[in-house]
Amino acid sequence: MDVLFSMTWISQCLYLIATIATLVLGGILVHKNLVSEARRSLLLFSLCFILWLGSLYFGFVFLKPETSQISLWFVRLSYGFGTLVLFWIVSFFYHFPRSNFHIPLLWRVIFWMGTGGLFVITIFTSRIYHSTEIIIPQQVGKDILGPWYFLSASYFLLSFGISMWIARMKYHQLRSIEKAKIRIASVGLAVFLTLILLTNVLLPMFGIIILQLESPVFSLAFFVSAFYSMIKYRFLDVKFSLSRALKKIIAFCGAVLAAYLFYLVFRIFISSSFLIYWNPFILAFALIAYFWISRFFDSSTFHRFFGLTNFEYFSSQVERIKQEDEFSHSLPALQKHVSNIFCKSLGIRFAKVIVLEKNSSRTFPNLVRYFETHQDILVKKEQVLLASEEIKNSLLKELKLLQTEVCVPLFRLQTLVGFFILGKKRFDDLYTANEILALSRLVPYLTLRLTALLYNSELQKEVAHKTEELKKKNQELVSSHKKLKKLDQIKDDFLSIASHELRTPMTVIKGYSDFLLSQRFGSLNDQQQDFLKKIFTNAENLILLVSKMLEVSALEAGKIKFEKKTVALKPFLKDIVEEFYLVCKAKNISLKFQCEKSFDPFIITDPEKIKQIMTNLLGNAYKFTPEKGSIAVSLLKINKYVKIDVRDTGIGIPLEEQKNIFKKFQQGKNYLRQAFSGTGLGLNITKGFVEHLGGSIWIESEKGKGTCFSFTLPYKK
């Protein structure tokens, strides 16, 4: 029991903590079957270190006169293991990080042999101290130390030197990350060296002896830094477990320390005989301390230290992208937001959304082509490096150009709309499967947002463009409409005035001819009468022509108003026919009106136009039927129409002229025109009227036998 207190409680605590830490870290190092020489070196280092500590500890345990020999062996062992520890340090620096630096095998073998020899001899030598008795270290002075002590010390410095030299040689060959790793490990080593020199050489020169016994613990400085440099840039899973373990480690160590404190306090204030009964309380106190300390940390406290992804934050931010609409307004805003999220939560340097435009395929054609056949996320370190040579080379270049580690393609309906690229992680870590998964879950939302944005902006452009066009066209339309209206009005007025102006002189001609023909202003001979009649008739014709032309143009312009009145067709037609009786009788033409007694239809039509139509048809019939001929008007019902026939026994119309009969200015062959007056516009107008009233008109005729004009009008019961 007494022995324990020849080591101060600080020493004991330090030893304990050092051992536990080493065990834990070492345990993590063996985690997974990743084999590398650096790791092996470090593992063996930790093993030797524990043995070193252990043997030193037991050296003190047996530091009683009766067990001094055992103590001696343990001390020697401790020196031996100390040598090995230094050897593994050198080995670590040689193997880590991997590089082309090479020490010839010969030198390496020499070093191994030397170390091995030193180890063996140290265990069996009595030359570490001058005397075989172990003196309490507090009294160690220069005279006590034997030659082998200084040999060990030299080896110590040598190994330091070699390690530093190796580190320096490697430094220039390596990339920045590797350089950083070396730096960290070197710093650890330097700290170790400094502390050793300080406590064992410098301070004793001034007579200050502190922490000399605890010197081995200082190598932990190296161990931790080496470990850190190993895992910092790689081994994410190690980092994860370590990050979580660190909390427990710290809590545990704290608990141990607290328990020890607790114990000491009681030892000071209470006599030793009752101490045994306090053990459970010490244990309880330790447990309480453990839980209390561990509450200060949560699983993500050390994440940033290790450069680990803050996954919760990442997920929450991803959710934000999914939900918020503020980023649907502009592409730059979306880009910025996405970039922020990823840079912060993944600890990466940059993240960007690239929109694929028409010329983008020129900038990275290989990537675009790659994504034509592959639809998943491209992780540089995975797919590219495992791909075939040609793909690898072509893609690597472009990825490097974009500074991309991960390239997420954004597809919409099988077409590539853009990429979402992520840069290197802070410590060049790999992207974990979780992160890739989270990314792939984000992709559809991102694509949606992106396409919505693109579509929006395109749409807006289109809309603006089309609106401009529309405005212009509208303006053109408005102005041309105005012009047309004006023109229309002008034409209207012109026609009206022109008709008036044309007809006035005609009326005068007609008038004076009539005067002369009346013979009230002098008698005329036959020839004079004849000539005057011609003048009169032609004047009349001209007036009629003008009227007809106006009517045709009015009809074509849609200016003629068609009224809708209910007409009792049978009596109406009968009246019209009757008006022709006298005329026909004078020419000895029989005129008949036929209609079934029971059929007395009422139709909705324009009576004025019907009258004009009938006048025209009857007039034609009269004109072209010779004396003793007959004209028959009949009214029939055919389905939903009434049919009116005007049949004559006149000269008929030859077949080849029948198709032209309703055209303007057609009146049959020239020789007929002279015999029968008329403008040739009548049938054209008649047809127009009939069709406008909703019916159709046609002709049946045979030359020499007669003609029948038929037209229909819609009739609803």
Next chain:
Amino acid sequence: MKKILIVEDNLDLHEMLRIAFTLEGFETQSGFSGTEALECLQSFIPDIIFLDIMMPHMDGYQFLQVIASRGKRPFRIVAYSNLERPKDITNARNLGVDLFLKKSDYAPMELVQQIKKLL
């Protein structure tokens, strides 16, 4: 003897009308525009006014408006024009025209017969 005021700006046509009406035994007065016609009316009260629509200075419509504003009139008004648009006819009717005759339809003697029918 019936009195008639002929208002027509075309000289030949005017003369033709005057001859026609005189032959049939009317006493005629002439006005070559609306203003002249109004002046005539100050001294000559006809039984019929034979009114052309298209005239310079004061046209037929304006003349009719003036007559209408004077309230009840002792004479008939016959509008005589080549205008045939429905709106022209209704316009004239609204302004108090008793009969609307189309120039080109009638020879002067027929015109006179129409007038006689009206009286």
